[in-house]
Amino acid sequence: MDFRDSAAELAFRQRLRAWLTEQAPNFPKSTEEYWARQGEWHQSLHAAGFFGATWPKEFGGLELPPVYDVIVDEELARAGAPPRPSLGYLVTGLGRHAGKDLQQRFLPGMIDGTQRWCQGFSEPGAGSDLASLTTTATLDGDEYVINGHKIWTSYSDVADWCLLLARTDKDVPRHKGISAFLVNMHQAGIEQRPLKMINGVSNEFGQVLFDGARVPASQMVGNPGDGWALAMTVVGHEREPSTLGYAARYEKTVNQLARKSAPSDELAWATVQVQVLRQHVRRRLSEQLDGISHGPEGSIDKLLMTWVEQSVGHAVLAQTGTADLDLFNTYLYSRSQSVMGGTSQIQKNIIAGRILRMAV
């Protein structure tokens, strides 16, 4: 057991630290600049050899153990750099469920950041109950025609591609009639409607209306009806804090608060929580060395992360109230953590049903 860096890990950390020092003058100075230059940041992080730790080299990854992601997250937070792009769930989804041809065509651009992606799962009528989705894909020659309405689609306005779930068969049990597609976002038949969230940001989430958009049948992931299995992989990974690097982001907020204001129990409690998440991520990533692939345990991690983020949000209120707009928006954003990627209530159902074996 060793919580320290190995020699190789330390060398990687020092190389990254030096690179970040060079890059520091270019870090975005405002929220607007952060959103505008997100794609550029992704590409430069990848080009410098610090993005995609665990992914195969043939697709542009580094083929390193998962703990390297922790090093990247810690150093980015330490340097005040933008966070690591959240992409693991898409890469893992395609890695597990797509054929070799689709992987070779799409993964390199996804990983190096030259092609931006969004995820079209949720609908106005299908939130927690995702399997009730009604967007349809109808075969017309060698293409599918897409009709429907997606919501909470992160980065849809800047996306080149969408990993889309749509119903291809209405006559089978609902989980079995769903298929997954890789849809080009630059076409007629797709309308974007940005969503302005409670923190005033409208860059993150969008609504997308599909009205006769088309996708080649060859861009279906797997076979007709395989969409649900892919969706479960994606939402499972979307929940894992180890793939998100949030602990380092929260630490940054706590440190910012400590510099601005006097200590309080709320701030101390947020500090404790952030330390817990940080060590929890290290434990989970180490367990991955055994080849343990977390299933329902991802819900434990997501719930823990949610509590941590919301305690940091409450520390913001305790320390600076409504006085600092940026920090106040950090508090407002924390409220969404118990909803997005599966509500806390859904996570508790999963934990109780699939781990504790309660007949919920």
Added chain:
Amino acid sequence: MDVRLTSEQQQLRDAAAKLADDLGPGAVGELDDGERVARLEKTVAATGWRSLRSDGASGVEVALVAEEFGRGLVDVPFLGPVLADDLGHGSATIVVGGLAPDARGLGRGVWLDGGSVSAADLGEARPGVDLTRWAAPVSGGATVVGEVDPQRAQALALVVTAADILGAARGAFDLACDYAKVREQYGKAIGAYQSIAHMLAESLVLIEGSISILRYAAWAVDEEEPGVAAEAARVAKVYCAKSAHTICETSIQVHGGIGNTWECAAHVYLRRVLVSTGLWPVSLKEISVGLS
């Protein structure tokens, strides 16, 4: 970085768990079974785990045994002697605030005063709030018997009490989960209701978070700078104590009326958690904020 338990550590944990399951009190009524306690005492003494520190074991190993003994409500001394051994006095037990909290069958206490180790004779040990560990007052005059690194010793004391707390919380949680699967109301197991299921899910998240922070703190006792180790131990103790308190109260609530009776072991876990929380208590005011 690889924070998994080694195979030796897993074996130690499994052995401690088995001992606790075989000879610990399986029910409240067994607390008074003197024959069982005598067998338990003999078996624990034979393991040599009370002198883990002087045998060169790390904080991680001590914490693993403490956690499993807390889970199994082991009602012969471990925490006291293992901390006394860390101060160089294997046959004694630890004293804090003039009281030896884990003194059943033991006549000599040691404690830390700055960097000095003091020792004194103890009075008679009795059960108090904690039904599984008997406390004894210092009765004789104190003599200084040695010197140690106080920060590291303090870190170990916090880690061992936090491990005991986490273990007891796990015991209370297991009890509640078992009960929720068999107790039926309105024609189905109460665990099938989201109101119960969600409380238990929250308890599991608190346990997993506690395991993670405690593992780091236990490793830090011997591997980090003393100041860093002490801070890690404070963070772990605060989190484990707060979590365990919630988990034990949840266990009582899940048991309903029965949970408020003497016969249900939920209160025995709660008592142990609260007593261990009060040994070298840590307040949020002592947590360093914004260091890194």
